[in-house]
Amino acid sequence: MAVTRQGRVSVWVQIADDLRAKIADGTLGAGAQIPTEAELTAQYGVARATVRQALSSLVNEGLIVPRAPRGYFVRHRKPIYYRPQTEFRPQPKTPEMDRFMAEHSAEGRKPRQTIEVGILAPPAVVMERLNLSDGEMAVVRRRVRYLDGEPFNLNDSYYRLDLVQGTEIMYPVDIARGANQVLAEQGYPQVRALDEIYVRMPTPEEAQRLELPPGTPVACHICTGFCPDGTPVRVVVNILPGDRHVLVYERDGMTVDGND
Amino acid sequence: MAVTRQGRVSVWVQIADDLRAKIADGTLGAGAQIPTEAELTAQYGVARATVRQALSSLVNEGLIVPRAPRGYFVRHRKPIYYRPQTEFRPQPKTPEMDRFMAEHSAEGRKPRQTIEVGILAPPAVVMERLNLSDGEMAVVRRRVRYLDGEPFNLNDSYYRLDLVQGTEIMYPVDIARGANQVLAEQGYPQVRALDEIYVRMPTPEEAQRLELPPGTPVACHICTGFCPDGTPVRVVVNILPGDRHVLVYERDGMTVDGND
DNA sequence: GAGTGGTCTAGACCACGTA
DNA sequence: ACGTGGTCTAGACCACTCG
Numbered sequence: 001m002a003v004t005r006q007g008r009v010s011v012w013v014q015i016a017d018d019l020r021a022k023i024a025d026g027t028l029g030a031g032a033q034i035p036t037e038a039e040l041t042a043q044y045g046v047a048r049a050t051v052r053q054a055l056s057s058l059v060n061e062g063l064i065v066p067r068a069p070r071g072y073f074v075r076h077r078k079p080i081y082y083r084p085q086t087e088f089r090p091q092p093k094t095p096e097m098d099r100f101m102a103e104h105s106a107e108g109r110k111p112r113q114t115i116e117v118g119i120l121a122p123p124a125v126v127m128e129r130l131n132l133s134d135g136e137m138a139v140v141r142r143r144v145r146y147l148d149g150e151p152f153n154l155n156d157s158y159y160r161l162d163l164v165q166g167t168e169i170m171y172p173v174d175i176a177r178g179a180n181q182v183l184a185e186q187g188y189p190q191v192r193a194l195d196e197i198y199v200r201m202p203t204p205e206e207a208q209r210l211e212l213p214p215g216t217p218v219a220c221h222i223c224t225g226f227c228p229d230g231t232p233v234r235v236v237v238n239i240l241p242g243d244r245h246v247l248v249y250e251r252d253g254m255t256v257d258g259n260d
Numbered sequence: 261m262a263v264t265r266q267g268r269v270s271v272w273v274q275i276a277d278d279l280r281a282k283i284a285d286g287t288l289g290a291g292a293q294i295p296t297e298a299e300l301t302a303q304y305g306v307a308r309a310t311v312r313q314a315l316s317s318l319v320n321e322g323l324i325v326p327r328a329p330r331g332y333f334v335r336h337r338k339p340i341y342y343r344p345q346t347e348f349r350p351q352p353k354t355p356e357m358d359r360f361m362a363e364h365s366a367e368g369r370k371p372r373q374t375i376e377v378g379i380l381a382p383p384a385v386v387m388e389r390l391n392l393s394d395g396e397m398a399v400v401r402r403r404v405r406y407l408d409g410e411p412f413n414l415n416d417s418y419y420r421l422d423l424v425q426g427t428e429i430m431y432p433v434d435i436a437r438g439a440n441q442v443l444a445e446q447g448y449p450q451v452r453a454l455d456e457i458y459v460r461m462p463t464p465e466e467a468q469r470l471e472l473p474p475g476t477p478v479a480c481h482i483c484t485g486f487c488p489d490g491t492p493v494r495v496v497v498n499i500l501p502g503d504r505h506v507l508v509y510e511r512d513g514m515t516v517d518g519n520d
Numbered sequence: 521g522a523g524t525g526g527t528c529t530a531g532a533c534c535a536c537g538t539a
Numbered sequence: 540a541c542g543t544g545g546t547c548t549a550g551a552c553c554a555c556t557c558g
Contacts, residue, residue, distance in 0.1 A: 017464075020464075049309075056316075060320050060461065060474075061461045061463075061464075062460060062461045192510070192511065193510070193511040194508070194509075194510055194511075195507075195508065195509040195510070195511065196506055196507070196508050197506065197507040197508075197509075198502060198505065198506045198507070199459050199477050199478065199479050199500075199502030199505070200322060200477065200502050200503075201320065201321045201322045201475055201477060203321075204277075204280075204321075214320075215461055217459050217460065217461060217477030217502065218459065219459050219479070240459075242458060242459030242460050242477065243460075245458065245459070246456055246457065246458045247455075247456070247457040247458070248454070248455065248456050248457075249454075249455040249457075250452070250453070250454055250455070251452065251453040251454075251455065
């Protein structure tokens with residue numbers, strides 16, 4: 001495949017299109033090594049920087065991943081983890097950790113999670129939802145959840161400091177009866193929740209904590225829990241890497257609508 | 261802010277971090293212009309390519325957008341469109357177009373959609389779900405939906421050619437009673453659906469059709485509709501740009517679970 | 521016409537893993 | 540020791556928009 005400098009399509013785009021086609025049609029299958037930068041430079045007769053621009057565009061599309069000093073490789077579509085439809089519906093009440101652990105243990109995976117606790121001025125997104133003013137502090141319980149040794153998601157729960165002062169929530173240990181039970185015992189049972197889900201690129205910090213390859217977007221799921229009187233008492237920020245999650249829903253026993 | 265060549269952090273990362281911090285703390289607010297490449301080159305005392313690498317990393321994070329030959333600008337967090345919780349639940353049966361049009365007209369937006377129809381060998385993802393063998397063709401109805409003139413999502417519906425041959429589905433017109441009604445009249449009512457949602461970077465074609473700025477991931481929502489006998493008759497591939505959609509769910513009247 | 525980002529070239533040195 | 544990608548430099552020409 002030759003490139004041309006005459007058209008309005010830049011050379012690096014032609015190279016990227018060429019490689020993308022080879023990945024799409026299986027000429028370069030999952031896990032295969034892309035020709036080295038030196039080889040591509042010779043093959044297309046261009047400067048190294050031009051080849052690198054083509055490669056970096058494929059990296060940012062999530063198609064390939066650089067593994068210096070080995071080479072570039074076609075990205076594996078990872079074994080995909082399904083989340084059941086119960087995700088955004090009422091849940092059976094279970095002790096903390098158990099839902100994540102039990103669900104995935106049953107599937108033969110090895111779940112694990114780390115917990116850190118801190119007191120800090122929360123990010124704006126959390127402040128708004130907890131009705132905190134500038135300077136007010138919150139308690140955060142940060143979890144990183146792993147499956148088979150690979151980071152699977154981030155789960156940061158924020159609480160108003162005044163509501164959890166002195167409770168187990170402030171210590172980095174599993175709470176067998178669940179953090180929500182502790183909140184309820186303090187007089188703040190949660191009876192309503194608002195879930196917001198959107199999609200974006202990860203921050204560098206998120207990419208590091210989740211060991212994300214470049215070109216991997218995340219779904220951000222923010223859950224706000226409310227007391228009966230409408231006070232928000234808890235905000236959970238859940239970060240789901242796009243290459244490790246597929247949400248699956250089933251709709252049954254009805255006429256399926258045509259518009260989505 | 262000065263850069264150093266001694267640390268293990270590369271210069272372009274330091275520049276990117278510096279600019280990212282200025283965006284985060286509002287020094288560079290939404291819509292603000294970033295200093296030009298020439299200015300940054302002088303300011304940090306580095307080569308242009310180094311500045312460009314820092315800028316391109318911010319572009320790929322979706323933080324800034326280049327608008328040649330004007331400059332780089334902090335990306336607007338667009339006015340956000342909410343999708344109601346009915347999204348993945350049984351829908352009131354409405355004529356085709358009406359749900360999308362009615363929902364958004366009610367919110368004071370101007371919805372519009374284009375429809376193209378084609379016969380083609382569908383992508384692998386669709387072939388698997390329609391149980392098509394190599395070479396079998398499908399009918400696709402491709403919609404681009406716009407709100408206030410901006411592309412909002414892609415909605416491609418695939419049908420087995422043998423099931424819709426000769427019906428209105430093969431013509432690029434609105435079908436008042438809905439494409440599913442037509443299928444039902446042909447003897448293929450849909451009574452079950454499987455929804456799969458995941459997150460990835462757009463293909464170049466999707467980015468073009470949706471006019472996506474670089475650094476914008478998409479949610480891919482694949483809906484497969486089944487007959488009572490289990491035959492898949494219809495696959496809808498829905499592409500939702502991450503910068504234009506927030507899904508919102510409410511959970512009510514229960515004790516909120518602690519694990520997401 | 522001046523200034524912008526977009527593209528491309530031709531070099532250089534480095535850290536790192538593998539052979 | 541060698542080859543890999545990662546980083547950085549110093550140039551060049553272009554198309555485009557704006558004043």
